[in-house]
Amino acid sequence: MSTTASTTASTTAGTTTAGTTTAATAGTASAGATEDARREAELSAYEALTRQPRRELRALTELAAVVTRVPMATINLITATEQHQVAAHGFDASICSREDSMCAAILHETEPVVLVDARLDPRFEHNPFVTGELGDVRFYAAHQLVTPEGVAIGTLCVFDTEPRVLDDHQRLSLQTLADRIVDVLELDRRTRQLTATLARMRRVQRELERSNEELAAFAGQVSHDLRNPLTAVGMALALLREELEEAGPENDAVGQASWLATRALSATNRMRELVDELLDYARIGGDLRRTEVDLGEVVAEVLADLEGPLAHAEVSVGALPTLHADRTQLRALLQNLVANAAKFVPEGATPVVDVSATRLDGRWRVEVADRGIGVAEADAERVFEPLTRVDTRVEGSGIGLATCKRVVNAHGGEIGLQPRDGGGTVVWFELPDGSAD
Template sequence: MIFPKIPLNEKERLEALLAYQILDTSPEKDFDDIVQLASEICKTPISTITLIDQDRQWFKSKIGLEFNENPREIAFCAHTINCPNQTMIVENALEDERFSQSSLVVNYPNIRYYAGVPLVNPEGFALGSLCVIDKEPRKLDDFQIMALEKLAKQVINLLELRRKNFQLIENHNSLLAKYRDLEQFASVVSHDIKSPLNNIMMLTKLLKENNKNQLDEDGNQMLDYIFTSSEELKKLVDAILNYYKHDNEIVDTSEKIRLNDFIYYVISILDTKNEFEFILPEKNHKIFSNKMALGQILFNLVGNSIKYNDKSKGIITVGFSEDQDHYMITVGDNGCGIDKSNFDKIFNTFETLGKTDRFHAKGTGIGLSTVQKMVQKLNGRIELHSEIGIGTEFKIFLKK
């Protein structure tokens, strides 16, 4: 008997094998199907997918064997990996000096015929073999050998899918951890910023009121600038807090909503001076959705229609239709419009177009990203139609 040689790249080969995280895993149907097919095509009672570990051969899948592993030193497949570019065939093990005295030949399972195709991964490392075994000397024809080699490639494809899946899981978990860290950082920083901002705004206001007769025009303008800048920063902080708050909201519960009643409630908050004309659906439709999520969607869309309207008579239209699977809600206006080149940008978090609204305030770039997030949580989609100087319409499709 001749013991198998250790490959020159053994250290790297073992590292590659471990990267698949497959050793000692439970049986899997995809692998079992391959060994079943290999046995049927080659008409052999035994077939295995073998992986060569440091001191053993381990069978990921097998037919016709009663054990799950063997010492590496007696493994036929340990010889196979030393010639990764060719199929190893032993027509009669009793006549082969490498195996004639092997316990696998003289005892159970009494191997006589062996054909093993190296399982070579994309980096060129032979991880093990797909093999068929018989208890009688024999030969395979060209078709059977070709089929066995193609099946071996499918084993590698399954291993690669497994490795990529683990990489995706690791990347997902890493990103999730980073996101949670960022979320916590944003929350802590935002809360820590709000308190001194409120103090700055309050003290600025008191300073101006208590010293209005002692300050000249420039001094008053400076205090106004400090107050306005602090107010803008506070709005951004509040927007960040709301963004992360709604990111964690669970919206899988639905309730009955009378659409017009709900819209009137949103309008009462946003248009307190009754400056805009609102056109609503003729019928007070009944829908079933998550009230919190829908409220965020309508609050931001109607709010934008008010803030970015440059017409002397602002008109905002809310429409509704439905089919068997979806509700469709539209929010349109006759405002300043959005250039088509910016359609993809406006839903990005913190992305602003550099415009000020009718109240001379800059946007935070969070409102529409929140809308998109809520729509996605409701298993819906959003469409945008807009023309500069004509107006903008958002179409929301919500799954029933």
């Protein structure tokens, strides 16, 4: 081979080698950064660097020293830049840079590292903890602390200023203690998670108790304010019907009045039944009396009851399913939704009410849509809270949508509202497939 060819080949080979080395270095750096990020996430979850060390960790560190008969032991947790000694025996715990850490150098090892004399190991012959700059470590043994997710977060380390040898029993004991340290950290994390969950459950329970107390008080008030007047109206209509029937059916005007009285009495009785059962529901949590309920029939009854408010409304009703549900409560739900759709409209506007249903994956979705004044996005959840009125221009108690939510929740469903394209609101509720045929 000529000198020129040889030089060219050497240069090409050198370039290729350099390129390969650069790519390998970049890949290693990327993998290291990823591992550091996983380690930081695990350490953050354990809160091991921000909380006082548990006495169990100190006890395990002392036990490691006793079992191995080595004067010094520590638990080292390694971050991207530092080594933290969170528990120590035989010396004062401290923090050092990751560059100086002996344990950081063996963190990626898959097996424990046991060195009779660290000065003889190329990895540590220039380490400041070996050379005398920061320490005089001779004997060194470390076992990685590996989390259940497979992330090495640090080590259980024992060391001495004199060379030593560990027997097989001592090596196995060191491994066992390292595993128990991870168990302690995991137990501490799970305990904190469970404590936080219990605290949230207690808050929810207190809120439910408060809501139940409010509902019970409200039910008592409604019982007094609605039941007695309804009874009086029903008795008056019954007497009126008797008087009209006695006047004779030959008079067309009397016959028409008798028919109207009968219809009004029927509506009053249904309303009294509705109030009684809804009050029971508010008091005792709503025991459901499930039957096969034809929503089409229920909506027809609702439209008949709301004939006055809907006199000038444009109402459309699509095909509706038959549900296995509590008829009285679904009727209350739909009566509230339809009444709201007709009530909350701009002054002078014609109410528009559209009722439809759609079969979704494992559930039915029923929608009651209007062209009314709408609900602000900020109030979309608040309107379902008891006694909440977001628009005081329209009369109401603020209990209607809260009752709707209780009915839907009792059936294992969900309820919500959203803006309607072109203006207005769509209030929807979904019932799981087990509630529908």
